[in-house]
Amino acid sequence: MTDLAHVDATTVDSTTIVRVRGEIDLSNAAEVRDAIGAAVPDATTSIVLDLSDTAYLDSAGIAMIFRLAERLGYNRQELRLVVPPDAPIRAVIRLTQMDRIIPTHHSVD
């Protein structure tokens, strides 16, 4: 894992919560994707990507999340995002209309 971002995951029943802390950009998007994939068990049916502590997200990161959602969909796994209203990345999510394609919540709860 790069110094730029850290990925950790918690699985409760069939739901896995993956938290990404740090920054996602061109340099580490692929690594973050792989880290998320590795953190998600096959038995999980619902994945929550918590971006509350994500300080930076660029177009490479957006593209990565779209592809992740697509791939999980093949496995009948559902992806949801958590983006708080005051998150630094909220403008990026809004501008790319990601919250319209992927179910997005303000908090994990």
Added chain:
Amino acid sequence: MTGLAGKRGSRWTFGARSRRDLVRYLSAVLLVGVAYYVGARMGLTLSLVERNVTPLWPPTGIAVAAFLLGSRSLWPGVAAAAFAVNLPISEGALAAAVTAAGNTLAPLAAAVLLGRVGFRRQLDRRRDALAIVFVGALASTLISATIGAGTLVVSDAIGSDRLLNAWAVWWTGDAMGVLTVAPFLLCLPLFRELPAWSPARWLEAVAILVVAGATITWAAQSELRALYLLPPVVGWAAWRLQLRGAAPTALVVSLVATWSASQADGWFARESVFERMFTLQTFNACIALSSFFLAALVTERNRTAAALEAATVELEDRVETRTAELSAANARLLEEIKERFEAEEQLSQEEARARREHEIAEILQRSLLPDRMPQIPAVALAARYEPATSDVEVGGDWYDVIQLRDGLIGLAIGDVAGHGPSAAAAMGQVRMALRAYAVQDPSPVSVMSGVHRLLSHLAMPEMVTLIYLVFDPATRTLRFTNAGHPPPLIVGGGKSKYLENGLAPPLGVTAEPDYMEYRQTMWAGSTLLLYTDGLVERRRESIQLGLHRLVREALRRQGADVDELCDGILSSLIEMDHVADDVALLAMRPLSVAGRPLALTLPAEPRVLADARRVLRQWLRDSAVTTEDEDEILVACGEACANVVQHAYATAPGSLVLEARIVEGAVEATVRDQGAWRAPAERGGGWGLQLIRGLMDSVDVDRTADGTVVRMRRRLKDAEHGGGG
């Protein structure tokens, strides 16, 4: 006679000291007497007239030989025998005694005279041959002839008219006796004294004697005058065998000739007594003279040849010895040269090895130092390493700058005690260990403890001093811990401060050091200086003086950029052409951006994107931009930079320039490159440009052959920046 051979001198005198010597003397006298008597009896048988005219009188020769070989003190034997011989043939005892006295005096005189002229009984010189003939034979026998003939006349044995005749016969008889018999007797000891003959030589000697005997016997019996055949035979003997061949041959020849003459055999029968006498004596004289003379001549010549040969041999020996000495000296010299050459070669090899070691250590050390400072947007960095100019010593000084997560910067400087390749290698290990620990956990205490544990396990003999700092550009805070290293210095704005806190013992000294973390904030415009002791230490001088000097020189240059600062400090604190110890110097200055336009030039690589954002974020914060503006401007600029990194330099690496300023309440940001930029829309997704346009008020992409410039502008929300909403 052989019993007396070689016994010369006066050993047999009456004064003989021992009884044994007396017995030996009397035996010798008796032997000489007997020999004299026997020789006389033989001589009488050779008489030409009646019984008293003898052409060859051997006893005189025997007496001369006895006196020469033995001693003149043997004369009583001669005298007694002569008296015994003459008594029956003389007119009374008195006449016999007088005659005997003459017979004794003649050989004595011969012996004395020969001794005077330096006669050698070996007869090996021409003068010896002449001496025996003229002194030994002809001169001394005048005595016996005169006395003997006179006695004959006086005693009326013969008439006075026959005096001359009797005298002549007596004289020639005695002389011939000496000439033929004495050399033969004198030659006998030579068979023992000279090198023995080989069997072939003995055969030759016998052959010569047989030929000589046969020839003279035939010649004497013959009616022809064949005596002239003998000289060649005697010459042969003299030539081949010298005295040992000539004397016996001459004796045999003379005896046979004399015998034949006395018997009036053959050719002698025709002659008168006088004629026979004359012929015989001249013949005998010729034989004796020529044989001895020739023998002496040949002996001399042989001796000369032998001497010459010996000289040659000696010369050869000397040449050989000298050559051997010379070659030994030469070999010694060569050996010395070789040894010296080897020593020199060894020396030069050792020098070369030392030089090589020095070079290896220096290359090793340089390879272990960062070849260039990392480009960290938040700080300006410069470093110098000056190896000791001393020909053998390469130290273990080192420094390192490590980019850590969250924009933290790790700084380290250290000194491994000792010199040469092992110190340089140890330094490399410490540096790598420190890097690994710092990336794992940047905390100074954690890093220092880790390096300490590693060194304990490595059982590294060298002592290591090390200071490690973590700098956070966002807060300009230093966290550090120090293991025995000279304190870092912060200078700037007319102020200076040594970071003397947190000093622990050098690594590898104590078992369980208690490392402590200390903090220091760098004030605006300040510079951090890390160095090794070579910079401040001088022989016979307190280190405090060096530390004061460093402060003074650093303050003098506080306005210069970090490279000029380093060069200035080095040149003023150390003699560049004589660096006693290695010197490492590292300067770090946080970039102050507040209130000034931002200008960053970075390599267009993915890893610098985060750095660029960090600097930009710091600048935006320093410029009191709201968090929302900060986040969104950051994304817009980040996208523009990412596009450069991803697309501008497809073939060759290049750089990326990010500039930002605040103009009339708006942020104007420019991202430029020198490559072939393509609009984000031209690749799949097109999120990038969409984001930039969505986040900024205006976006202008200016694409030329020299590169692309993206100009972005966003009005800031806060009215304090002078712009309207």
